[in-house]
Amino acid sequence: MAEAATILLDVQHLTMRFGGLVAIDDVSFQAEPGQITAIIGPNGAGKTTIFNCLTGFYAPTVGRLALNHPRRGQFLLERMEGYQIAQKAGVARTFQNIRLFPRMTVLENLVIAQHNKLMRASGWTVAGLLGLKRYKDAERQAAEQAKYWLDQTNLTDRADWEAGNLPYGAQRRLEIARAMCTDPVMLCLDEPAAGLNPRESNELNRLLRFIRDEHDAGVLLIEHDMSVVMEISDHIVVLDYGKKISDGNPEYVRNDKNVIKAYLGEEEDDDLPEEVKQDLEKKGLA
Amino acid sequence: MQNTFEYFLDQLINGVTLGSIYGLIAIGYTLVYGIIGMINFAHGEIFMIGAFVSIITFLTLGIMGITWVPLALVIVLVMSMAVTSVYGWTLERVAYRPLRGSPRLAALITAIGMSIFLQNYVQLLQGARTKPIQPVITGGMELMSSKMPDGGTYVVSLSYLQAIILILTIVLMTVFTIIITRTPLGRAQRACEQDRKMAALLGVNVDRTISLTFVMGAALASVAGTIFLIRYGVIDFFVGFLVGVKAFTAAVLGGIGSLPGAMLGGLLIGIIEAFWSGYFTVEYKDVAAFGILVLVLIFRPTGLLGKPDIEKV
Structure with missing residues (x-):
């Protein structure tokens, strides 16, 4: 249990299905106290669904969501009612x-x-x-x-x-x-910078750092604005189509091939038919 | 008609006491509508049950020999509030909570069903005959008197019963206004009214808040039941219907969802009825009350004190 004390939120094998649609597919990640953990990914990747599972809106199909409250011990969020998650577990x-x-x-x-x-x-x-x-x-x-x-x-x-x-x-x-x-131990923010102008966005960054440093709360952040994410996150989890494709510090994630692929598409042109490739080479285009 | 002012005053006192009953019941409609957006049509029956608990307690106290009126009245009020609150709580727990999140129509039909059920339940238990009670509070004080042209005197009096009704109503309405505006429970109720899910995410136990709202509404309705019983002296299993509909009208007139609106609406309906019966005909007093409702709704669809829902785009 020595390890558990340093982990605030431990998400294990979270799966959420809506009928035939798999919104989240076997996602596991951890968040540490006093850190800003960002969850990013293209639209429809399942970010908000994770929040909804954490805060009791949805009951996950599979998975364990363990929250270690520094003073009150461990809570299994997937088994709790919405108001208890806020009241007891501090989310x-x-x-x-x-x-x-x-x-x-x-x-x-x-x-x-x-x-x-x-x-x-x-x-x-x-x-x-x-x-x-x-x-x-x-x-x-x-x-x-x-x-x-x-x-x-x-x-x-x-x-x-x-x-x-x-x-x-x-x-x-x-x-x-x-x-x-x-008085939360974990603060989940769903796109806090959406619709803010650059000045307001900077102010938000300052506020989030303040919350992390002075209040020792773990922050879980969904954000599309990469300047915010890269600047303030300590740890980034990347989702695509409900699957986790990358997990690490901002530097690592920024250079991860999988992430670039998800956001910008394939870099290589492997899937072009052989004849087209030859044709392109002949014309000196590739 | 000479002594115009005295007659007016008499009718006003009648109207205000009648309006107190409507107002107390209307608060229950308005609180429940505010928090879960449904019309609790069984609320009139809750009032009727309050009246029945009161008569049973009065008669039991009479048998036990407790006839000192102030003590008896307090015991009756407490008993009636306690028992009726349990009914209100159970009603919500059994009939409405399982339907939370279902279409509004389902909840509405259930409410009507519960109304019929409770009427029949009391009819089976207590019989269909009207239950009379002897006047509990008698006497009064003279407010003013004047000579009539034919030599007699016209006396405007406030009976002790009317005074008690007024004081009781004012005290209860003050207490409940304080609860709604100043206490954590009231704050939670107002929060649930605006966004139930968000309130839950802030740690508010929404189910319990809703239960307590029903309990509050039932407690007020039971006091109205007690007042009704000692004012009119007869009740039966069906009294909840018309009084309930009038109180609902009062809530709509004042602006449903608004607490001061319910009180105002109750008073207005009571006063309109009293004046109509006093100056025109008793037979058409209900028509007058509902007619005013129609007029108000044409010009102010949200009621007198209701706030229109402005959607921000």
Whole structure:
């Protein structure tokens, strides 16, 4: 078990089938705490499906998803219900298409993420109704944590806005702040840089590094923007058509033949018919 | 008609007390609609069960010799809320939760089915005859009196019963508003209302939140049942139907999904009914209430306080 302590997430032989379609085919990888692990791959490679399996949206057809919480021990995510994955195992996620609570204020969005702590402190609402001190303290703590993340995401001056009225980039940051308010050990981000301009994208990189370095959370990142991926990832997993085709540090992945093939197509022209090749040679084109 | 103002005041008091009953029930409709987007048509029956639990408790207390009214009333309210909450919880657990995620029509049909089931269940257990109860709270206070032209006096009075109804309603509505706006439970309910899956991903136990919503709605409806019983003195297994439909109307009038809307809608329907019966004819009071509903919906389809769903493109 000595090894397990240094692995945050251990995905083994994950397979997800929808009827005849194999969305993920026997994928295994590991993510370490305090590292940014990126999952990349062309459209339809199964990246978001992996997230959906991790966060309880789908029950995997085959596979084991073990999460080692540094304080609470090991959880098998494939056997847990959605809300328990967030509550007990400490996995938080954001979505490709933003899913804030648009008609709640920015601050409330962050406080709801601390629901379980508050629910306990409010003695299942009774103490909360009576305004007991214990509950008030918990409420204040929650507001402080929310404020901390507002500061980190530059949203402090908009704390009272309705979340739905925020500009797009701010909504993305708020979604990350909200995920962090659940005190996660693993943060799953689904294309956080989508739709951001270069300045916002840089700000996001800074935020993700901050989360990794200061909060010791493992970050699992799906991203299409290669400048983001190559710059901040410690470890990259590449998928194509539901299969893992490469796994390593950015330098390794960048030069991996399989990856180049998946993204850019074949380099060699092996599959040209023999006659065509001869013809090309004759004309001096190949 | 002389003494116009006094008569008006009388009708207003009647309307507000009647509206309290509708408002308390309407909150249950609106909370449930808000959180799972379905109309719980069995909610009127939950109200009826609340009334039946109340009458059983009253009579039992009478047999036991506890006749001091304040104590009896508190015991009846607590019993009725407790037992009816269990019914509300069970209803959700047995009939609605298995259908979560199925088409809305399935849930709607189930709700109507549960409504009929609960009516027949009470009819079998309690019989089809109306159950009377003696007036529990009598007396009142004089608000104002004036001389009538023919020499008599016209007295506007607030009966103790009406006063208790008003106080009870105000207290309950305040408590529930605080729960919804200030406590973690209410916050979770509002979050589930907007995005149930996302709420679950933040660690909110969605199933439990929905169960508690049904419990809250049932508790309020049971208080309405108790009030109905001591105000009108007779109940039968069918009282839940019309009152339930009126309360549903109140919720729609105020803007379904909106808590203050339900209270406002309840009051309005009550007042409209009282005034219509007071100034025109009692027979057509339901027509008046529903007619106003139609008018409001033509000009404000989302109800008086409902927020229109603006889709951002």
